[in-house]
Each structure stands twice: as structure tokens, then as C-alpha cells.
Amino acid sequence: xxxxxxxxxxxxxxxxxxxxxxxxxxxxxxxxxxxxxxxxxxxxxxxxxxxxxxxxxxxxxxxxxxxxxxxxxxxxxxxxxxxxxxxxxxxxxxxxxxxxxxxxxxxxxxxxxxxxxxxxxxxxxxxxxxxxxxxxxxxxxxxxxxxxxxxxxxxxxxxxxxxxxxxxxxxxxxxxxxxxxxxxxxxxxxxxxxxxxxxxxxxxxxxxxxxxxxxxxxxxxxxxxxxxxxxxxxxxxxxxxxxxxxxxxxxxxxxxxxxxxx
Amino acid sequence: xxxxxxxxxxxxxxxxxxxxxxxxxxxxxxxxxxxxxxxxxxxxxxxxxxxxxxxxxxxxxxxxxxxxxxxxxxxxxxxxxxxxxxxxxxxxxxxxxxxxxxxxxxxxxxxxxxxxxxxxxxxxxxxxxxxxxxxxxxxxxxxxxxxxxxxxxxxxxxxxxxxxxxxxxxxxxxxxxxxxxxxxxxxxxxxxxxxxxxxxxxxxxxxxxxxxxxxxxxxxxxxxxxxxxxxxxxxxxxxxxxxxxxxxxxxxxxxxxxxxxxxxxxx
Ligand SMILES: Nc1ncnc2c1ncn2[C@@H]1O[C@H](COP(=O)(O)OP(=O)(O)OP(=O)(O)O)[C@@H](O)[C@H]1O
Ligand SMILES: [Mg+2]
Numbered sequence: 001x002x003x004x005x006x007x008x009x010x011x012x013x014x015x016x017x018x019x020x021x022x023x024x025x026x027x028x029x030x031x032x033x034x035x036x037x038x039x040x041x042x043x044x045x046x047x048x049x050x051x052x053x054x055x056x057x058x059x060x061x062x063x064x065x066x067x068x069x070x071x072x073x074x075x076x077x078x079x080x081x082x083x084x085x086x087x088x089x090x091x092x093x094x095x096x097x098x099x100x101x102x103x104x105x106x107x108x109x110x111x112x113x114x115x116x117x118x119x120x121x122x123x124x125x126x127x128x129x130x131x132x133x134x135x136x137x138x139x140x141x142x143x144x145x146x147x148x149x150x151x152x153x154x155x156x157x158x159x160x161x162x163x164x165x166x167x168x169x170x171x172x173x174x175x176x177x178x179x180x181x182x183x184x185x186x187x188x189x190x191x192x193x194x195x196x197x198x199x200x201x202x203x204x205x206x207x208x209x210x211x212x213x214x215x216x217x218x219x220x221x222x223x224x225x226x227x228x229x230x231x232x233x234x235x236x237x238x239x240x241x242x243x244x245x246x247x248x249x250x251x252x253x254x255x256x257x258x259x260x261x262x
Numbered sequence: 263x264x265x266x267x268x269x270x271x272x273x274x275x276x277x278x279x280x281x282x283x284x285x286x287x288x289x290x291x292x293x294x295x296x297x298x299x300x301x302x303x304x305x306x307x308x309x310x311x312x313x314x315x316x317x318x319x320x321x322x323x324x325x326x327x328x329x330x331x332x333x334x335x336x337x338x339x340x341x342x343x344x345x346x347x348x349x350x351x352x353x354x355x356x357x358x359x360x361x362x363x364x365x366x367x368x369x370x371x372x373x374x375x376x377x378x379x380x381x382x383x384x385x386x387x388x389x390x391x392x393x394x395x396x397x398x399x400x401x402x403x404x405x406x407x408x409x410x411x412x413x414x415x416x417x418x419x420x421x422x423x424x425x426x427x428x429x430x431x432x433x434x435x436x437x438x439x440x441x442x443x444x445x446x447x448x449x450x451x452x453x454x455x456x457x458x459x460x461x462x463x464x465x466x467x468x469x470x471x472x473x474x475x476x477x478x479x480x481x482x483x484x485x486x487x488x489x490x491x492x493x494x495x496x497x498x499x500x501x502x503x504x505x506x507x508x509x510x511x512x513x514x515x516x517x518x519x520x521x522x523x524x525x526x527x528x529x
Contacts, residue, residue, distance in 0.1 A: 162320055163376035163435075167390035167442055168366030177389060182380050 009229035016220045022124045023216030024237055029125070030133060030212060031199045031241075037138030038198070039191075042145025047175070048086035049150055054078060086146065093143035098136075099204055105136035106208040124211065133205035141198050148190045152183035185253075192249035196242045203238070213237050268329075269446055269477055270294040270317060275326035277312050277501075286312040287323070288501035294446065299472045300479045301488040301509075304498035305524055310481040313498070314450050317479065318368045319361050330364050366394060369439030373451040375431040377423035383410070383434050384419040387441045395442065402441070409437040413467055429460030433467055446477040453484060485529060489513055497521045 003009075013020075060077035093101065109132070110116055116128040156179050164174040184191075206215035213234050220230040270293065277287040286309045294300055294317075302310045315321045317328060319335060327336045334340060339356045346353065378386050387406035391397040397405075410416050413433040423431055432452055439447060449468065453461040465487050472478060472491050482488060488495055488509060495512040497505040497520075505518045513529075516522045 157376075159372060159374055159376040160378065162315075163370075163372065163378070164390075165362075166318055166320065166365055166368070166370035166448075167439070168362045168394045169390055170362050170394075173393055177393065178378055182378075185380065 005228045005232070009224075009226045010233075012224045012226060013220055013229045013233055016216070016223070019211075019219060020213070020216045020233060020237075023211055023213040024241075025122075026125055026130070026210060026215075027199065027202055027212040027237075028241070030130070030137065030202045030205065030210065031195065033134045034137040034141055034198050034202065035195050037134065038141030038145045038194075041138060041142030042149050043180075045086045045090065045142060045146035046149040046153060048082040049090075049146065050153060051080065051082045053080050053082045055081065090143045090146050093140055094147075098140050098201060099207065101140055102133070102136040102204060102208055105139070106132040110135075126209070126211065129205075129209045129211075133202075133208060133210045137198060137202060137205065140201075141194060144194055144197075145191065148187050148194065149183065152187035152190075153179055155186055156182050188249060188253045192246055192253075195249070196246055199241050199245070200238060268293040268295050269298075269331065270479075271329040271332075272313075272317070273327045273329070275313070275316060275328065276324045277309070277316060277321060278324045285501045287316065287326075290326070290501075290503055292496065292503060292506075294477060294479055296445075296477055297475055298477050298479075298494060299492045300494050300496065301492035302479065302481045302496045302498060303483070303485070303488060303512075303524070304496075304504075308498040309501040310498055311450050312501075314370075314448050314479060314481050317448060318365050318370060320370075330368070333359065333364070335359055335361060335364050362394070366390075366442050367445045369436075369442060369444035369447040371432070371435050371439055371447065371449045371452045373455050375423070375428070375435045375455075377431055377435060377438070379423050382420050382422055383415070383426070386423070386434065387438045390438075391441050406437075406441055409440055410434075412470075413437055427460060428456045429463045432456065432460075432464045436464075436467055436471075440471075446479065447471065449478065449480040449482070451481050451483065453482065483528065485513070485525075497524065499524070 054077060056077045056079055058077070059073045106129070110128070116131055118126075118128050120126055121130070160178050160182070161174055164178045165171075169177070202212060203214040206212055206218060209215070217230040217234040220233075221227060224230070272290055272292045272294075275287050275290040276285070278285055288309075290309075290313055292300075302313065304310050312321055316323050319328070323336060327334050329335070338359060340359050341354050342357050343352060343354045345351070377383075378389070381389065384403060384406055387409065388397075388399065388402040391402040391405070392399055407416065407419065410419055413436070415430060415433060415437075418426060418430065418434070423434070426434065436447075436452075452468070453464050456464065461484070465484060468478070468480070468487070469491050480487070480492070490509075492509050495507060495509050496503050497512060497516075497518070499520050505512065505516065505521045512521070513525065516525055
């Protein structure tokens with residue numbers, strides 16, 4: 001046996017430094033795009049879930065214009081299609097493995113339904129693999145971020161909405177100026193946590209050929225027959241991405257908490 | 263309806279909860295006239311807050327109507343008369359009622375202040391004038407500073423709400439509402455959440471406001487204020503107006519046994 005972990009092994013691994021560096025950049029870009037898509041999707045889904053769109057509202061009134069006490073019509077009148085769709089989306093995404101979702105997006109949607117142009121970004125990112133990866137991860141994290149954002153919005157005291165509305169602010173202005181800024185500040189730790197989860201989970205995209213850290217390390221393993229050294233490099237890189245990210249966001253969270261703490 | 267002095271007219275207003283099991287408001291009819299300082303008193307749970315909050319539709323009534331400037335704001339649409347300036351011909355059309363337009367004209371002050379914690383005092387005061395009234399930011403800030411000076415809080419302009427005492431917060435809440443130049447101010451127990459030593463400073467501001475002729479509807483347990491500043495007092499119980507009169511009538515010659523009972527407890 002030639003040793004479990006050896007210096008020579010690391011030296012051999014670092015011959016592929018360029019490839020690993022490209023993998024690192026891919027992982028970073030993948031995570032950033034994912035969190036942006038996930039965040040926008042999450043806000044839209046959260047607002048859908050909390051919306052009060054009831055197309056059959058009129059069914060709640062009887063012939064004399066009084067509110068019905070009970071019955072099927074009252075149930076139908078409470079139906080909110082936006083909220084229903086968003087809830088269904090969130091529950092389906094959260095109850096299925098991200099690997100299956102990635103396969104469906106890559107092998108199903110983007111190979112058979114939509115043809116993506118083949119080109120490379122920065123000379124090493126293959127768009128036709130990177131893009132489905134981002135979409136799949138964004139779709140996935142959107143569901144989780146929706147729940148985080150929803151709980152953040154619901155945690156804001158109702159008096160805030162009442163004060164804003166009593167000043168004549170519309171529902172939309174109240175949401176964007178009063179509720180969301182406070183909600184986002186409250187959920188920043190949870191979002192940071194989700195970002196770290198995304199960085200780690202993005203490693204799964206190597207299964208559809210995205211050349212991220214994990215793919216680079218696998219390539220090195222294949223070429224050198226080394227096991228531990230490339231994996232330790234991957235471990236170190238993921239740690240160096242995730243650990244400072246959570247620390248950095250904790251720092252911003254403290255700075256942003258002015259106004260809520262003395 | 264004819265043009266009249268009442269700013270707000272409430273007609274047989276009802277608000278029920280739990281399918282009518284709770285009748286927070288049970289047929290309220292009342293007018294708020296220009297220049298009124300209408301004080302609403304009554305035991306806990308009698309519907310005072312519900313009535314006040316219905317006036318600007320923070321609560322949606324189950325039944326009945328509210329007119330503001332003779333526009334029935336409890337309806338979705340209203341008929342607007344227009345006169346063609348060229349032909350002098352009158353015509354009318356249905357337009358959608360935008361409650362936000364009416365709320366701008368009704369300032370509201372809450373028991374728990376409800377300042378926006380993520381904004382400075384100045385930002386709290388300029389937000390609605392700038393975003394809703396499309397006021398110029400500079401002009402809005404100048405106006406806000408004048409109002410702050412009136413309540414002696416100029417030095418707090420750049421502070422955050424958390425840095426203020428309860429009494430200071432409530433004074434800011436009042437001038438924040440005033441920054442929208444409302445025609446009527448609604449107060450829901452504005453001093454109930456304050457430490458006793460801070461009640462006076464807030465009542466003082468409200469007294470000033472009344473002196474300047476502001477139309478006000480005030481829910482309060484401060485009977486001294488009701489007597490001294492109010493020109494009309496409503497006594498509510500179980501969702502109904504049980505007795506209405508001048509402060510003298512209500513406090514010195516109460517007729518209804520429930521009012522006599524209530525006064526015996528609070529005075
Ligand atoms: N959301 C609600 N659901 C059910 N019942 C409610 C709701 N809001 C208010 N009520 C009931 O309506 C009644 C009137 O409440 P309201 O808050 O108007 O009383 P109040 O006179 O302001 O009392 P207080 O002096 O305690 O503030 C109470 O019996 C209350 O329990
Ligand atoms: Mg109350």
C-alpha cells in the first residue's frame with residue numbers, strides 16, 4: 001500500500017490546480033445565480049401564498065347579502081388559486097430529492113423541450129449544462145426561501161401594516177417599504193444558512209456534467225487514481241466558501257440590526 | 263344626500279365576529295362634525311376600537327355604511343357628478359372608490375405607536391408624504407422638521423424609534439399622521455401604553471391640536487381629558503351607543519344606569 005494520504009499525492013493533485021480553480025469559480029457562480037433566482041422566486045411564492053385572491057368570494061354571500069355560516073359554497077368562496085399553486089409547488093419541491101429535480105430539468109426540460117445553444121462562458125463554463133443546473137437549483141431553493149420569507153413576513157406585527165395603510169399607503173407600497181425590509185432583516189440568518197446549503201448542494205450538479213469543484217476533483221481522481229487527496233482539497237474548498245460566508249453574514253446582520261436594538 | 267357639516271356620517275354600522283356570536287358593533291349611528299372633539303368611552307370590549315378602526319376601514323363592517331365627505335366609502339363604487347366646463351352640461355359616472363385616498367385624510371394614532379422601527383424619525387414622517395402624496399423630498403423634510411419642532415423633538419430627527427421613550431414615540435406618531443395634513447385625527451387609547459409620567463406630554467399635544475380646531479375622535483380612559491377637551495362624549499357598551507352628550511351631561515348628569523355604573527368605577 002502506498003499510504004493513505006501522502007505529500008506526493010497532494011503534489012500530483014495540485015498539478016490540476018487550474019482545473020480545480022475553474023471548478024471553484026463554477027461553484028461560486030452557480031451558488032450566486034441560484035440564490036438570486038431562488039430569492040426572487042421565493043418572494044413571489046411567499047406573496048402568492050399570503051395573497052387574498054379569491055375569485056369565488058361572491059359565493060360567500062347568500063341572496064340577502066349576508067355571510068353564509070357554512071356549507072360547500074363557503075368553502076369554495078375561500079379558494080385562493082395563487083396560494084394553492086404556490087403551496088403545491090413548495091410542498092412538491094420539498095418532498096422530492098433535488099437529484100430527481102435536476103435530472104428532470106436537465107434530461108427532460110432542457111434536452112427535449114427546449115434546446116439550449118452550446119457555447120462556453122469564460123472559456124470553461126459550458127452553458128448548456130451550467131444553465132439547467134442553475135435553473136434546477138434555483139427552483140429548488142425557491143421553495144425553501146419561500147417558506148423562510150413567508151415566516152419573516154408573518155412575524156412582522158400587524159400594527160405596522162395598519163400604521164402604513166392608515167397613512168394612505170397602498171398594499172404594495174406597504175409591502176415593499178414597511179414589511180419586506182423588516183422581514184428580510186429578521187430572516188437574514190436563515191437566508192445565510194440557505195446560501196451555505198446551496199453552496200454545498202450545488203455539488204450535486206456534477207451529475208449533469210457541470211464542471212464544479214466536485215467534478216474537477218472527480219476528474220483528478222480518475223486521472224491520478226488518488227482518493228483522499230483530491231477529496232480533501234474539495235473539503236477544504238467547500239469549507240473555505242461556507243464558513244466565511246456564514247461569518248460574514250452574521251457580521252452584516254449585527255450591523256443591520258441598528259434600529260431594533262439599542 | 264345633501265351637503266352637510268358632518269365630515270363622517272356612520273349609519274347603522276355592525277361588525278360581527280364568529281358568524282354573529284360576537285357583536286363588536288351592533289348598530290351604530292353617529293356623526294363626526296368638522297371641529298368636533300368626539301370622545302368615546304366605555305368598558306373594555308364594548309367596541310370602541312372597532313368603531314374607530316371602522317372609520318378608516320381598517321375593519322370591514324359586516325353591515326351599515328360610513329360616509330366621508332358624503333361619499334359612501336363602505337361601497338366599492340360611487341357616482342361622481344362632473345360639469346363640462348365648455349358646455350356647462352352636467353353628467354355623472356361611476357368611479358371606483360380608492361380607500362387609500364380617503365385614509366390619507368384620516369390620521370390615526372395607535373395605542374402602541376406603530377412607528378416603523380427600521381426608519382429614522384424623519385423617515386417615518388416623510389415616507390407617506392413622499393410615496394403617497396408625491397411630495398418633494400426636501401419639502402417633506404422641512405415640513406416634518408416644523409412638526410417635530412412643535413412637539414419639541416427636533417433633536418430626535420435622525421434617531422431610530424427604539425431610542426425614544428414611550429411619550430416621545432407617541433408624539434412622533436401624532437406628527438407623523440399630521441404630516442399627511444389630515445382633516446380628522448383618530449386616536450385609539452393613545453396614552454394607555456405609556457408610563458404615567460409620560461401621559462401628560464401626549465395629552466398636551468392633543469389638547470393643542472384640539473385648540474387649533476382639528477376634528478378629532480378619541481377613544482380614551484382619560485376622563486379628565488374627555489371633560490376638558492371633548493365637546494361630545496359617546497358612552498358605548500356591548501357594541502351600542504348607550505348615551506351621548508356634552509361632557510357636562512355625561513359626567514355630571516349621567517342618565518343610563520350602565521353609564522352611572524361605569525363612571526362610579528373609573529372616576
Ligand atoms: N378579530 C376578532 N375576532 C373576534 N372577536 C373580536 C375580534 N376583534 C375584536 N373582537 C371582539 O369585539 C369586541 C369589541 O372589541 P374592541 O377591541 O372594539 O373593544 P374596546 O372597546 O376597544 O376594548 P378595550 O377597551 O379593551 O380596548 C370584543 O368583545 C372583542 O373580543
Ligand atoms: Mg380598544
